[in-house]
Each structure stands twice: as C-alpha cells, then as structure tokens.
Amino acid sequence: MDSQGSNGPGGIGDGAGRLGGREASDASKAMTVRGAAFLGVGSMVGAGIFALLGEAGAVAGSAVWVSFLVAGIVATLQGYAVAKLGARYPSSGGVVTFLLQAYGRGHTTAIASWLLYFAAVIVTAMVAVSFGSYGTALLFDDSVAWSRILTVAVVLVVAAVNIFGAKLLDRVQTTIVVLLLAVFAVFVVVTLAQVDPALLARSTYPPAVDIVSSVALTFFAYLGFTVVSFTGGDLPNPSRNLPRAMYLALGITIALYVLISIGVFGTLTVDEVIANGETALAVAAKPALGDAGFAIMAFAALLATSSSANANLYAAVGSTAKLAESGSFPPVFGRSVRIGGTGGLVITAALILLLSLFVDLTAIASLGSVVALAIFMVTSIGAFRLRKDIGANTSILVVGIVLTAVVLAVFAVQTLRTSPQTFAGMVAILALAAILELVWDRLRARRA
DSSP: OBOOOTTSOOTHHHHHHTTTSOOTTOGGGOOOHHHHHHHHHHHHHHHTHHHHHHHHHHHHGGGHHHHHHHHHHHHHHHHHHHHHHHHHSOSTTHHHHHHHHHHOBSHHHHHHHHHHHHHHHHHHHHHHHHHHHHHHHHHSSSOHHHHHHHHHHHHHHHHHHHHHOOHHHHHHHHHHHHHHHHHHHHHHHHHHTTOOGGGGOGGGOOOHHHHHHHHHHHGGGGGGGGGGGGGTTTSSSHHHHHHHHHHHHHHHHHHHHHHHHHHHHTTSOHHHHHHHGGGHHHHHHHHHHHHHHHHHHHHHHHHHHHHHHHHHHHHHHHHHHHHHHHTSSOGGGTSBOTTSSBHHHHHHHHHHHHHHHHSOHHHHHHHHHHHHHHHHHHHHHHHHHTHHHHTOOHHHHHHHHHHHHHHHHHHHHHHHHHOHHHHHHHHHHHHHHHHHHHHHHHHHHHHO
16 A cells, blocks of 8 residues: 555545635635534534434433433544544545545555445435425425425435535535524423433433444434544644534534433433434424424424535535545546536435435434444544554543444444344445445556
8 A cells, every 4th residue: 555645635525625615725714613613513413413313212212312422422532533633634635534644545545435435425315314304294294205205305405506506505504503502502491491300210221232232323423523624724723723623513512412312301201202203302392382392493403404415415526526536436426417516416416315215214324323433443543553643642542442343343233133134234335335446446457
C-alpha cells in the first residue's frame, strides 16, 4: 500500500464537507464551532430519535435510555479518535482521508469506502421511511399506501434538490436545529412532568445482554457525529475548534436522546411505544399537548428527517463523484446524466428507494449500525497506529476500540441467535464490499 497525504481522495468526506456549502479554500466562508456542532446535531437527530424508539424498545424495553447513554459513550470515544485525526489532518476528506493516512491506498481503504457508501444509503433509507410514517400519521390517518408514497416522494424531492442545488437548506441548517431543540425542550419538560416511575423501574428491564445488544441499534442515532470531522478544512484553528465542535455536538445529542427516551418510556408502556413505532414521540406528546402536540412533533420529525435525507444523499453523491475521479469507484458514478446530476445520484437514489420499500425497518437500522460500528472501529485502530502523530491518549483509544468490539460481538451473537436473516445480511454486505473492490481492482488493472 502506498501512503497518501492529507490531500488524497476525500471520498465520503468531500461530499459531506460541502454540506455546509463552504469550500476549504474560501476563507471568507469559514465555519464556526457552533455551525460545525449544529451540522452534527442536525444529522444525528434527523437519523435517530424519530426513527428508533419503537425498534429499540422491542429489544431494550424501558431501558432504552441506558442503551442511548452507552451508545453515546461509544460514539464519544470514537469521536475522540476522529477529532484527533481531524485536528491533525484538517480536510474535507473526512473519514476516508483518515483511512488513507492510516492504511494507505489499498484494499482496506477501498473496502471501507464501499461500506461507508452503503452506510450512507442505509441511513437515508431509514430516515425516508420515518418521513413517510410521520407524514402519513399527520395527514392521512396511518395509511400504508400513503406512507410508501411519501417515502418515495421525499427521496425524489431530495434527489431533485441535489440536481438543482441545496444552498437554501444550507443557509437554514442552524435555524432548523434551533427550532428542533426548542421543540424538544418543550417535549422534555411536559413529558418529564408526567413520568410514572413504575414504568422505568429496574424490574421492567430486560436482561443486560439484551441492553448491550441494543446498543448496536441505538448507535444508529449517533452516526452523524462524523459529519463534524468533515468541517476540519473549514474551521479556523481546527486543532482546537474541531474537537470542541465534536464534543459539543455529541454532548447536546446524548442529553437530548436520554431525556427524550426517559420521557417517552416514562409516559407510555413499552408495548405502546412498539405499537406506535416511528410515531411514538408524537404520541407521547399528545396527552400533555393534545392534538397540537402530536402535530408539532410530527412536523418537527418531517423537518428533521427530510433535512437528514437531503444531507446524507448530498454526501453520498459528492463522495461517489470524488471516488470515481480518484479511480476508487467506477467512472459511472461521476459521469453526468441527461436528467441532471451524476450517475452516482441516480444509482444512490435507486438503491435508497429499494431499501425503503422492500427491506424491514429493523434490518435497515441494524445493518447501518453494524457497518458504521465496524468502520469506526477500523478508524479508531487507524488512530491508534497514528497516535504519536496525532497526539492521542493511548488508553482512551484502546478503551474505545475494545468497547466497540464488545458491542459488535454481543450484537452479532444475539442477532445470529434471534434473527439469522439479519445476521446473513450483515455478512452479505461485508462480502459485497470486498467483492466489489476485488472486481473493480481487476477491471482497473486491465484498463491500466
């Protein structure tokens, strides 16, 4: 493997680095710590709390708040590694740049790039399904047909936005996050005031192994923290400001998730949360705020999930174009198409639609979390290899790697035991990434 500098192909990072509409070379558009942190909060919240409460409740029961807390600790440990790498190698290249620094341009980096792409597709499919569920509950009385129609509609709309540009969404990103935080603050206050301690008693918790296993699922809600690392090329003094933005984003999100999950499971039974699935948050607000509370939370969910879908699709399209340019992905991903945009946009939107319409929601979240956990563990190992260069604390890196490995192992064993099909999907997606890299590597060699 040959090593690459910080200006190597950025992959996922180059796409996500442009989410804020700021180029690293444009000093007049430098991002603030608050802007970088809110970018991460917006990405995490859109892909997390609205979509996962019902799924997590089916595994962790009323101990979902514990699962979110542990997943937040894992994300923070990984965030430490990513922040150190981003501070040392500030670039819009994000995670792919870090992998290139740690492993060079070889199979490890290439397979990881495919997995990162798969994760982006899975996350976007998850939030698209959540958008459809909330939109239907708000407008069409839980019609399954309308839920699918809205799911397809949001994917097509954000695809169109990516063809014509997303400058408007860029400008209002901070506004959206502030509005969401204000809504959540009201929700937390009214639900915590009505919490029934009996619903959260330890006697209602499932076995510890189930709670640990659920961490791989709730970790899905924190996937957006890596978006902060993509701002390294835009932040002034990134060695100081990037870690601050990372920890601020994670701190806000962890507190938000823990308080919301306590409020929901403290006012609704586990069965009620599971039955309402993606709309559990809005249902929990209804007793205190009435129909208006349901409508407000549902509208907040529509804002958060559509924004997250757009951001993730934008990142995936931008990254595939860059990977195609560097030769890591087939050229078709970077070619322009007649309808506008690139081949990567068409391919990615099609994959998102297929997953949204034909794959079970739990499977989507589980696969996305597992892929992300594996990639972040590889990234943390890369940070360990570069620990002297990046000035990282060895103990923190080791704890993060070990804790992530434990969560992955427990989840894999539990999934194999309780859901063999999901386990097969996990193996298949890893195998697919390896096969795609080997096939493209051979084709690339023939062309050369």
